Amino acid sequence: MNILKKTDIRSLSIDTLKQHFTNLGEPVFRAKQVYDWLWSKSCISFDEMSNLPKSLREKLKEGYLINHIVVDQTQLSSDRTIKNTFRLYDGNIIEGVLIPATERMTACVSSQVGCSLSCKFCATGYMDRKRNLNPDEIYDQVVLIDKQSKENYQIPLSNIVYMGMGEPLLNYANVMKSIERITSEDGLNMAAKRITVSTAGIAKMIKKLGDDQVRFNLALSLHAANDIKRNEIMPINEQNSLEALAEALKYYYAKTKNPVTYEYIVFDNFNDEIEDAMELARFCRHLPCKVNIIEYNPISLADYQNAAVDKIDAFADYLRKQGINTNIRRSRGKDIDAACGQLAVKEKA
Numbered sequence: 001m002n003i004l005k006k007t008d009i010r011s012l013s014i015d016t017l018k019q020h021f022t023n024l025g026e027p028v029f030r031a032k033q034v035y036d037w038l039w040s041k042s043c044i045s046f047d048e049m050s051n052l053p054k055s056l057r058e059k060l061k062e063g064y065l066i067n068h069i070v071v072d073q074t075q076l077s078s079d080r081t082i083k084n085t086f087r088l089y090d091g092n093i094i095e096g097v098l099i100p101a102t103e104r105m106t107a108c109v110s111s112q113v114g115c116s117l118s119c120k121f122c123a124t125g126y127m128d129r130k131r132n133l134n135p136d137e138i139y140d141q142v143v144l145i146d147k148q149s150k151e152n153y154q155i156p157l158s159n160i161v162y163m164g165m166g167e168p169l170l171n172y173a174n175v176m177k178s179i180e181r182i183t184s185e186d187g188l189n190m191a192a193k194r195i196t197v198s199t200a201g202i203a204k205m206i207k208k209l210g211d212d213q214v215r216f217n218l219a220l221s222l223h224a225a226n227d228i229k230r231n232e233i234m235p236i237n238e239q240n241s242l243e244a245l246a247e248a249l250k251y252y253y254a255k256t257k258n259p260v261t262y263e264y265i266v267f268d269n270f271n272d273e274i275e276d277a278m279e280l281a282r283f284c285r286h287l288p289c290k291v292n293i294i295e296y297n298p299i300s301l302a303d304y305q306n307a308a309v310d311k312i313d314a315f316a317d318y319l320r321k322q323g324i325n326t327n328i329r330r331s332r333g334k335d336i337d338a339a340c341g342q343l344a345v346k347e348k349a
Helices: 014-023 029-039 054-063 135-153 168-183 203-211 227-233 242-256 274-284 309-321
Strands: 070-076 082-087 093-100 105-108 159-162 195-199 217-221 260-265 289-294 325-329
Touching: 014 029, 082 135, 093 135, 105 135, 135 168, 159 168, 168 195, 168 203, 195 203, 203 217, 203 242, 217 242, 242 260, 260 274, 274 289, 274 309, 289 309, 309 325
Parallel strands: 105 159, 159 195, 195 217, 217 260, 260 289, 289 325
Antiparallel strands: 070 082, 082 093, 093 105
């Protein structure tokens, strides 16, 4: 008995979809209607495609499917942050966060199931990387968090940060496709400048961002501006030294003219001295940039602690006196393990 394997219809480009409809004996304009349902209207059921004949909807159900993610669990923080556990079509779990603020509503989305980089301070780094997310799985996170924002706070999403589970630049093609769908006029039509992709620092892929002349923002998780310290907390630095990253970032800036954001967690008695700030200031001279000082959110798997408030303030003041645009980012969602570095799926017993 032959069992027809259904095609994930959202994996098809519009041109491929048109060819499929031709093969089905259907008018080509129907493909555009379906594409609009899938990406502009974020439809997850063929039955909802009301402008299609019922016979075509049945034909689509026979040969195609819409693999979509669902909200498995939500947690509400005392500061109104909402953490979501999303279940994927294959049963894998990821997390995404809605971060509400006075001036913006931000979705923090994941790009991989787990992570392969093993950053010592990050909960996700202690997980195995199981697989990359598909473009539609990243897109779905944005759709569901946007819906959540409207339902809970009556405000649509304004910003997206690829700062959840995984390293976006190790899932380059799918991340780029997801951004294309999110920003496209026949997708969610969000502005690229409202999107920030954060990387732990993969030099050759940063150069590729430059070659692709991306319009979204780039953030580098730096956390130390000398190789000895960065090697200790971020093993990726052993193959992507600060010198290599500086060269890649200069290349990226020359191609895009986009300033870069450096994210810097200030750990107690590790990278919180003025000498560390001086090293960071020197690194900042390579190209136009700004620095986000981030409070550390301790995890049970690591011994690192957040630096004292006066140390963080002194660190930021030094950078500002050097003419560097510096912001201190306070933790959001810490009480529900939704803050920066805390996302990790707990294995069920």
